[in-house]
Amino acid sequence: MTTDMSYTTEEISKLLKISKLTVYDLIKKGDLPAYRVGKQMRVDASDLEAYKTRAKDGMVSTIKSEYVEPVTHHSFQAVSSSNHSLVITGQDVSLDILAKHIERNVAHYRPLRSYVGSMDSLISMYKGESDIVSTHLLDGDTGEYNLPYIRKLLIGSSYIVMNLLSRSAGLYVQPGNPKQLHSWADLKKPGLRLVNREKGSGARVLLDEQLRLHGIPKQRLHGYEQEESNHLGVAGKVATGEADFGVGIEKVASMVNGVEFIPLIQERYDLVMLKKPENLAWIERVKQILQSESFHKELRPIQGYDLSQTGRILFET
Numbered sequence: 001m002t003t004d005m006s007y008t009t010e011e012i013s014k015l016l017k018i019s020k021l022t023v024y025d026l027i028k029k030g031d032l033p034a035y036r037v038g039k040q041m042r043v044d045a046s047d048l049e050a051y052k053t054r055a056k057d058g059m060v061s062t063i064k065s066e067y068v069e070p071v072t073h074h075s076f077q078a079v080s081s082s083n084h085s086l087v088i089t090g091q092d093v094s095l096d097i098l099a100k101h102i103e104r105n106v107a108h109y110r111p112l113r114s115y116v117g118s119m120d121s122l123i124s125m126y127k128g129e130s131d132i133v134s135t136h137l138l139d140g141d142t143g144e145y146n147l148p149y150i151r152k153l154l155i156g157s158s159y160i161v162m163n164l165l166s167r168s169a170g171l172y173v174q175p176g177n178p179k180q181l182h183s184w185a186d187l188k189k190p191g192l193r194l195v196n197r198e199k200g201s202g203a204r205v206l207l208d209e210q211l212r213l214h215g216i217p218k219q220r221l222h223g224y225e226q227e228e229s230n231h232l233g234v235a236g237k238v239a240t241g242e243a244d245f246g247v248g249i250e251k252v253a254s255m256v257n258g259v260e261f262i263p264l265i266q267e268r269y270d271l272v273m274l275k276k277p278e279n280l281a282w283i284e285r286v287k288q289i290l291q292s293e294s295f296h297k298e299l300r301p302i303q304g305y306d307l308s309q310t311g312r313i314l315f316e317t
Contacts, residue, residue, distance in 0.1 A: 005045040009034075012043055016052075026051070028085050028112055086282065089114045089121035090134030091230055092269065093251075094164055094305070097298050098132075098289065106285045119200035122153045125272060131279070132286065134164060136202035136269045140209035145268040147315055158275040160283065161315040162290055163268060165299065166306040168250040169206060170264035172238045177260055179244050184210040184264060187221065187245075194221040195234050195243035202267070203231065203247045235259045250304030266306065270314060287311070 007015070009023045012032075016023075024041075026032040031054075033047045086102060086109050088095055099111035114121075114130060121133035139148040150161060171181055179192060187210070197203040211218055218224045223243055228234045232255065234246035239258035253261035271290075273283050289295050291311035299305055 006042045007045065007048060009041050009043075012048060015048070024112070084109050085112050086110070086132060087112045087114055087124075087130040088132045088134075089116050089124060089130050090118070091115050092134065092164075093302070094269075094299055095134055097295070098164075098286075101289045101292075101295055102286065105289060106282050109282055117198060117201035117204070119149070119205065122149060122272070125274065126153055126157075131273065133272045134269060135272065136169075136267045137205050138202075138209050138265075138267065140213045146270045146272075150272055150315075154272070154274075158317045160273050160275055160313060160317075162271050162273075162287065163309040163312045163314055164271050164290070165310050166266055166268050166308070168261075168263045168265075168304050168306075169203070169248065169267045170250070171262040172235045172246045172248050172253055172256075172259050173262055174238060174241065174244065175258060175260055177262065181245055181262060185214050187211065188214070188216050190220070192221055193242075193244045194223045194226070195237035195246040196224055196227050197231075197234060197247065198227045198229055203234075203249075206265070206267070207247045232256070251302060254303050268309075275317065287313075 009027075012023050013019055023032070027034045027041065027043075032043055032051050034041050034043045086106075088099055088102075088111055096113065099113055102109065102111045114124070116124065118135040118137045121130065121135055124130040125133045135146045135149065137146055137149045139145070142148060147161065150159070173179065173181055179189065180186065181189075181192075196207070208218070210216075211221075226237075226243070228237065228246075231248040231252040234243075234248050235252050235256040237243045238246050239256050248261075249267075250261050250263060253259050271286075273279065273286065275283065296307055296310060299307055299310070
């Protein structure tokens with residue numbers, strides 16, 4: 001093996017028989033030294049061999065979770081151990097925009113994106129695996145978003161909750177709404193075919209809460225166990241006629257041909273950050289970003305976003 005040989009993250013995932021996401025986590029933890037050439041991460045062959053030797057001797061950390069790193073604008077950048085990572089969870093494009101602003105404006109921190117649902121995001125924060133988590137979880141009994149779940153899962157922690165945005169959520173239906181679905185109560189109609197979201201996602205919690213509140217057994221919905229991992233997948237199944245409806249957000253409906261959107265609720269999409277002493281400096285910078293005109297300017301053109309509360313502190317322990 002030549003000393004000047006290097007590998008991409010995809011090549012390393014195949015060599016080690018691990019996912020590409022796990023490779024990113026090894027790089028994040030500092031177990032696998034890497035550098036950036038354009039938009040591509042590379043690892044020298046010698047560093048890979050050194051990692052394999054340490055792994056055989058049990059000298060590397062255990063992988064607990066997997067993260068995706070956003071594309072950077074730098075043409076070449078060494079991954080420095082002096083830089084700290086900020087793991088941002090959630091799937092909305094607004095989080096990718098936030099990561100870009102953090103990369104530009106928060107010195108010595110590198111944003112990493114983890115594409116998981118709301119419930120898993122809060123659990124990852126409880127476990128100490130994430131830094132900025134996004135959540136849009138409806139508590140059907142109170143009609144409140146997020147805070148009831150945050151209070152239960154982060155007991156004993158000091159944290160701040162800020163609004164990222166509000167957005168319209170509802171039903172994806174086929175053109176012309178042939179099943180005439182105009183409210184949650186209409187889901188009582190017999191023979192409806194559903195394409196669902198995965199457990200722990202905000203859309204799944206929203207559906208389950210509405211079914212509970214309206215006394216609709218989930219067994220009545222054909223395809224309840226058929227899951228997609230994002231809004232786009234749900235809308236796609238409806239567009240192809242594989243399902244009569246799915247739950248999602250307005251923005252995605254505008255991206256998929258053959259889907260109409262029935263708005264039913266305005267959901268609040270919030271961010272949670274733990275107020276540890278070592279976090280206070282970057283939390284202040286993130287607050288400034290959320291309240292900045294430059295950040296709002298990038299979000300305004302996106303259909304279905306309400307920025308009237310963006311950057312507002314909703315709760316702080």
